[in-house]
């Protein structure tokens with residue numbers, strides 16, 4: 001199920017913060033690019049791998065896409081590779097995908113960013129400012145490492161706080177979370193432990209899950225998960241996928257050649273048809289309805305919810 | 314008729330039922346439309362026990378318009394973490410829920426306990442009037458405003474806070490007309 005791809009040319013590269021490069025990407029012939037929903041991401045092919053990056057630019061009839069990339073030293077190399085690119089070079093991308101869309105009925109948006117998780121929050125803030133939706137932004141970052149702080153503050157003067165200490169952020173968030181008018185929705189993106197704290201604090205303050213939206217990708221590895229049994233119905237095999245090993249890796253070890261690209265649940269290449277069993281979907285590719293139907297799974301990240309999965313392979 | 318889960322009719326609208334308290338709530342308003350002490354005893358005790366501060370609001374005498382207005386005001390001054398708890402007969406409960414949804418409350422933030430469901434609010438698609446009538450789904454009752462015989466359909470409007478009613482024999486009437494002409 002290869003999605004159509006887009007050829008994009010790097011028009012500009014700037015440094016938004018130490019180790020954070022902002023890339024401006026254009027159509028090689030200067031054409032208008034596909035519009036996208038605020039909070040969408042672009043999957044970029046980075047020397048044989050694929051990574052997802054949130055789009056921070058204007059979503060409507062864009063003539064360019066902008067992404068901000070944090071150089072991750074211990075990562076799979078995709079971000080390092082992007083940091084070595086030069087203007088004029090070309091990249092291959094999948095068209096924007098939305099997995100973190102704003103609630104149009106929100107009366108107010110409380111936007112919470114941690115580190116490079118500021119990118120989709122930037123996009124939400126841009127949309128809220130354009131539509132006149134009241135916002136409040138709390139952005140936690142390391143001292144001297146805040147990316148896009150000035151742009152955020154220009155979009156919502158007086159409504160953005162960039163906080164460079166954990167204690168300051170915790171105090172600001174604890175105070176903000178209990179005084180949001182009914183109708184507010186909370187959007188959060190950042191490292192996994194940061195989001196856990198934000199979600200936990202909000203739930204503790206009585207926020208129902210329906211008001212809390214998180215974007216969880218790219219920044220951290222997923223937890224290793226429990227072992228589970230796999231039955232391959234076509235090739236008549238049965239084996240165990242141990243904790244810490246993905247189904248994709250387990251299949252590769254058995255000699256299967258499964259198409260894959262990102263290996264982090266964003267590109268959709270590694271889809272497998274599921275016969276029976278409940279899937280623990282951990283990808284960002286399938287829609288909520290597709291996940292609920294349990295008819296397919298992304299084997300690079302998703303696992304079994306119960307003991308066994310039957311795959312038509 | 315499809316099963317209830319496949320329709321917009323909440324289970325508590327066809328049989329009296331109470332939803333459990335949400336113990337993570339930061340604050341609640343307990344709105345009662347029944348003039349008895351029941352909510353104070355049950356939910357009130359539970360809220361006290363869970364340490365959730367709440368206001369008890371008695372709207373047992375209020376009209377539908379007053380209910381909608383009061384609930385709207387209550388919600389507009391609330392912060393996220395708030396739960397609206399509705400206790401009483403179906404018609405005012407549905408009216409209050411409609412106002413709550415209009416004022417951006419989520420279903421998760423509305424906790425309902427119905428004490429009486431034999432009288433239902435019924436919206437007439439022909440005259441747009443609402444009648445509160447003793448009826449159940451599939452019954453045919455007369456609209457108190459325009460006199461049309463209405464079939465009580467298995468749909469509860471979240472926006473109107475009432476069951477949908479339409480002329481039960483509209484098609485039959487057309488057929489008779491056609492037959493006579495032939």
Ligand code: FES
Nearest residue numbers: 261263268270300
């Ligand atoms: S390889 Fe990209 S979704 Fe699995």
